[in-house]
Amino acid sequence: MKSEKQKKILVLRYRFIGDTILTVPFLRNLRRAEPDAYIAWVVAPGSAEVITGIPYVDELIYWDPVTIHADSRGAHRTLAAKIAFIRELREKRFDKVYVLKRSLSSAVISWLTGAPERVGFDTEGRGVLLTKQVPYRHDRHEVQNFLDVLRADGVKVEDDQLDAWLSPEEERFAEEYLAARGVSPDVPLMAIHPFAANQTRAWHEDNFIEVANRLQGIHGGRIVLFGGGRDGELADYMRERISPEPVMAVGSTTLRQTMALLARCRLLVCNDSGIMHLGAALGVPLVAVFGPQSPVKFGPWGKSCRVVYSEFSCSPCRQKFFTECKPSLRGKPECVESITVQRVLDEIETFFT
Numbered sequence: 525m526k527s528e529k530q531k532k533i534l535v536l537r538y539r540f541i542g543d544t545i546l547t548v549p550f551l552r553n554l555r556r557a558e559p560d561a562y563i564a565w566v567v568a569p570g571s572a573e574v575i576t577g578i579p580y581v582d583e584l585i586y587w588d589p590v591t592i593h594a595d596s597r598g599a600h601r602t603l604a605a606k607i608a609f610i611r612e613l614r615e616k617r618f619d620k621v622y623v624l625k626r627s628l629s630s631a632v633i634s635w636l637t638g639a640p641e642r643v644g645f646d647t648e649g650r651g652v653l654l655t656k657q658v659p660y661r662h663d664r665h666e667v668q669n670f671l672d673v674l675r676a677d678g679v680k681v682e683d684d685q686l687d688a689w690l691s692p693e694e695e696r697f698a699e700e701y702l703a704a705r706g707v708s709p710d711v712p713l714m715a716i717h718p719f720a721a722n723q724t725r726a727w728h729e730d731n732f733i734e735v736a737n738r739l740q741g742i743h744g745g746r747i748v749l750f751g752g753g754r755d756g757e758l759a760d761y762m763r764e765r766i767s768p769e770p771v772m773a774v775g776s777t778t779l780r781q782t783m784a785l786l787a788r789c790r791l792l793v794c795n796d797s798g799i800m801h802l803g804a805a806l807g808v809p810l811v812a813v814f815g816p817q818s819p820v821k822f823g824p825w826g827k828s829c830r831v832v833y834s835e836f837s838c839s840p841c842r843q844k845f846f847t848e849c850k851p852s853l854r855g856k857p858e859c860v861e862s863i864t865v866q867r868v869l870d871e872i873e874t875f876f877t
Contacts, residue, residue, distance in 0.1 A: 531561040532616060536634060536644075537624035537670075538587050541779075541798035542822060544571045545805050547624060548578065549684045550670040554622075555580040557679045564616070566633075569599070573779045574802065577689030585613070587633075613637045622677075624670050626660060643677050645669075667825050686825055688805035690784055698784035705771050712745035715786055715808070716770070717794040718762065719755045724845050726795045727813040727863060728854050729762055734865045735793055735872075736766045743876065748773055748789060750782060750799060791875060793868065800824050809875045811868055815860025816841035830871040834862045 533554070537547045544567060555563060564583040567575075572584055587609065588599035600606050614637055621634040623644025631650035634642045644650075646657035658676040660669060671681045699709065707713070716736055720726035736747045747766055751759050751774035759774040773785055783802055786792065792803040792810035796817055801824065803810045809828040812819070818840035819831045836859045838849065845857060852861040 531558065531620075532618045533558060533561050533563045534585075534613070534616075534618040534621045534634075534637060534639065535563065535565045535581075535624065536621060536630050538566050538568045539571065539591075539625075540568075541571045541574055542801040543666075544568070544574055545686060545688070545801040546666050546822075546825065547670060548575065548580070548687045548805070549667055550622075550624065550674060551578070551580040552687065553671065553674055553679065553681050553683070556682065557674075564618075570779075574688070574783070574805075576780065577691065578687075579689075610636045622673060623654065624673065643673060645673070663820060665823065665825060666821050669821075684825075686801075686805040688783065688787075688802070690780075690787060694780055694784040695787070697781055698788050701773075701777070701781070701785060702771065702788065707746055707771060712743070713748050713771070713789040714739050714743070714745055715748045715750055715789040715792040715794075715803070717750040717792065717797060717799045719751045719758070720795045720797050722843070723758075724855070725816045725843065725857065725860060727815070727860055728856055729758060730854075731863075731865050731868070732793070733762055733765045735868055736762075736770065738865075738869060739791075739872070740766075740768060745790075746771055748785060750786070751775065791872065793872065796822070804829050811871045813860065813863055813868060815863070816843050816845075816857055828875070830874065832863050832867050832871055834859050 537543060563581045564585050565581045566585045566587045569586045569588050590601050600609055618637050618639040620641040621637055621639045623630050623634045626645045626647040628648045628650045631644060631653040635653040642654045643656040644654050645660040647660050651657040656677060658673050667684055671684060674681055716732055718729050718732040740747060747770035749759060749770040749772055753775035755774055763769060763772060786803055786808060787806045789808055792808045794800045794812055796812060796814050800812045804824040804826045810824055811830045812824050814831055814833040819833055823831050839859060849857055852858055
């Protein structure tokens, strides 16, 4: 008896680290519902590193146009490269495409694949390109919005937690990295990530310094300061003011190595950022400070996640800073400046009681 043709499913959700991590519950539930299907996921090259080892997909397909919104390498810069990408998708003959991005361009890509079923959000007037349109809710977390696409397509959703995967080699790297800096395996570590893509909207660095010093004074252990290559100057400022001196993981580790180090920490205090989603995916208890952006859609997702947020009448902000509001004396929007160190410490203490 001839076997049925294997079903082929494509998922479109690409770009930022946070977007990528928040798609994992969708993929896990999809795989559970379609255990024998061939599932491919279109992702951005850099962000895809965070889901190395994911068991729910058979193939990662990289889409890399030039964009001001992400760390693009520009592999699909030219029209010829874009046409070749679409041709590659068409040749795979997908039966269904889930369009989890809300842009018109992503719906166009799904239509150009030739897939007979295309399921996604009915946004930006693109419903005509989809065979099943799903309402998008701005008052709902992105994880649940994604899962709503499955629900609308008749797929049972059984869970919604995040996932992340580390290799034994990456875990060994973390131990060796810490040992080289005089940190033994039994020392409790507390992570701080005080940086943001737009530093104007970040909680002030002096607040993070005070939190770090008080944490070490109350609970002992060591602070690990995380950051990227461009954060060096501000990181040095903080290093000089935190005592005992923190373990510096700023600009010295890859994304996967950062994940391995973060997994060793018992706590993360951070701004609204990509590393916040990493911490949530790794199951690290965390407290995230939100200012201009609402945590409703893109807050940290998980039972061990806390948010400190001051909602103003203008929240969430359009982030045209200081044209619609006045800066504080320290050059911050008032919504983030209104968050006190004590409020953050109070949330942190819920993990120690």
